Amino acid sequence: MSSAVAVGRFLPVDNDLGPGSRIRTRRKALGIQAGRLATMAEVNREHLSAVENGHKIPTDEWVRRVELAMDDYARETGQDEPVEALEVPVEPIRLTFHDVYGIGEIIAEAPADHGDELVAAVMKLMSELRTTRNKGQQ
Numbered sequence: 001m002s003s004a005v006a007v008g009r010f011l012p013v014d015n016d017l018g019p020g021s022r023i024r025t026r027r028k029a030l031g032i033q034a035g036r037l038a039t040m041a042e043v044n045r046e047h048l049s050a051v052e053n054g055h056k057i058p059t060d061e062w063v064r065r066v067e068l069a070m071d072d073y074a075r076e077t078g079q080d081e082p083v084e085a086l087e088v089p090v091e092p093i094r095l096t097f098h099d100v101y102g103i104g105e106i107i108a109e110a111p112a113d114h115g116d117e118l119v120a121a122v123m124k125l126m127s128e129l130r131t132t133r134n135k136g137q138q
Contacts, residue, residue, distance in 0.1 A: 019063050024052040026070055041069035101129045
């Protein structure tokens with residue numbers, strides 16, 4: 001029996017964890033139309049929409065430009081509400097594996113902002129299980 005482990009970053013798509021959701025939430029709270037925000041931040045309107053909907057992952061620089069535009073708008077309109085008040089609660093990442101190396105169920109869970117650490121821990125566990133299994137077959 002062979003098994004595969006997914007390696008890489010957990011990227012939130014089409015949920016409340018990604019930068020697009022945070023941008024959309026804040027933009028709507030400030031009462032800014034998407035087209036106006038795109039103009040203010042000097043970004044493409046279609047790209048802004050794709051990011052807000054979780055279809056594209058923006059660069060850090062792109063996010064910074066959009067956030068600065070919203071900060072400027074908030075100051076100009078007297079809506080200097082701290083960003084912390086607009087944060088969305090984050091659910092943890094939970095991975096469940098069934099029948100791996102004869103083990104009925106393995107559940108691994110971590111905070112959403114520690115996805116890479118969770119992947120590393122699962123990979124280490126799988127490697128140890130594989131080594132233990134191979135030693136038992138000798």
